[in-house]
Amino acid sequence: MSHFKKKRGNSTPKISTSSLPDIIFMLLFFFMVVTVMREGERKVQVTVPQATQLIKLEKKSLVNTVYIGKPIKKYQEIYGTQPRVQLDDKFAKNLDGDIALFLEKHKLKVNEQLHGAIITSIKADAGVTMGIVTDVKTALRKANQLKVNYSASPNTDRMNTGL
Amino acid sequence: MARKRESPEVNAGSMADIAFLLLIFFLVTTTIDADKGIMVQLPPWSDEPPDPTQLNERNVFSVLINANDDLLVRGEPADIDLLRDRAKEFILNPQGRPDLSEKPTKAIISLKNDRGTQYDLYIEVYNELKAAYDELWEEQSQKMYGTSYEDLPTDNKKAVRAVIPLVLSEAEPTDFGDE
DSSP states (O other): OHHHHHHHTSOOOOOOOTTHHHHHHHHHHHHHHHOOOOOSOOOEEOOOOEESSOEEOOOGGGEEEEEEEEEOHHHHHHHOSSOEEEETTEEOSSHHHHHHHHHHHHHHTSOGGGGGGOEEEEEEOTTSBHHHHHHHHHHHHHTTOOEEEEEOEEOSTTOOSOO | OGGGSOOOOOOOTTHHHHHHHHHHHHHHHOOOSOOEEEEEEOOOOOSSOOOOOOOOGGGEEEEEEOTTOOEEETTEEOOHHHHHHHHHHHHHOTTOOTTSOSSGGGOEEEEEEBTTSBHHHHHHHHHHHHHHHHHHHHHHHHHHTSSOGGGSOHHHHHHHHHHSOOOEEEOOOBOOSOO
């Protein structure tokens, strides 16, 4: 008893913070693993539509992305408010040619055996009309890039009941 | 004199700060949700107009979305909430009705839209049609193998898809609406 009393007489014990770095490191590693770096500058506003029958794009290196949406505020003076197509970090001017070039550029980075597995992800804003999407689809078909993924976010309030 | 000192401990107090800095950097750059979407196989491009083969009307399930975002199924206005079930019924035709497809392998779903159709509505409709097939595959897989379609090996998946092939043809869009 006297042993305990002695301690209580001292000032309040300090909480050990030596494990704090470990905790933080754990969080750090978690975020490092799940991080997907933002690639380049997004010049169009895109809010993808919602859907339920989604398939995850597994291999990032086999995916190229086409953005469709209204130019962001900064570019509206130059490019107007009509939906535009963004490839890499540029607006496409001549769709068929630019998309073919964009696909060829991406193919250079991919192993030749895997060219057939390349997927084009169309990230289009929910508010655009089908006209521009159809033009992109036609350009992709002309460039013989037939595997396409319409990017969408999971729909929470109408989940799939059948599966 | 100085040599007699014990080697000083490295102060680890700032380690947390450094880790915090890195943590915040990764927090900011993180986009957790991976890319997801509806997979579509586009038809190859050909300059020739499509073959005007006359299909038996009962085997075609035509879905039209016009520029006003109205949904027409087989020529009549329809409700999107019923689309999935109607498509499933059309493909399987469990009661052998004369106006639905002869058999699943002959069923064709034809989707047509306008250039003025809203993209999110198009995706919603496409999603419903895809869901109809996904649900049918799931049921078929339960019947054939007793397991979920997603757990099947590739060969068995192909076998299921051979019974109920996904035939979703998209016509050239019309050009009535404003873009």
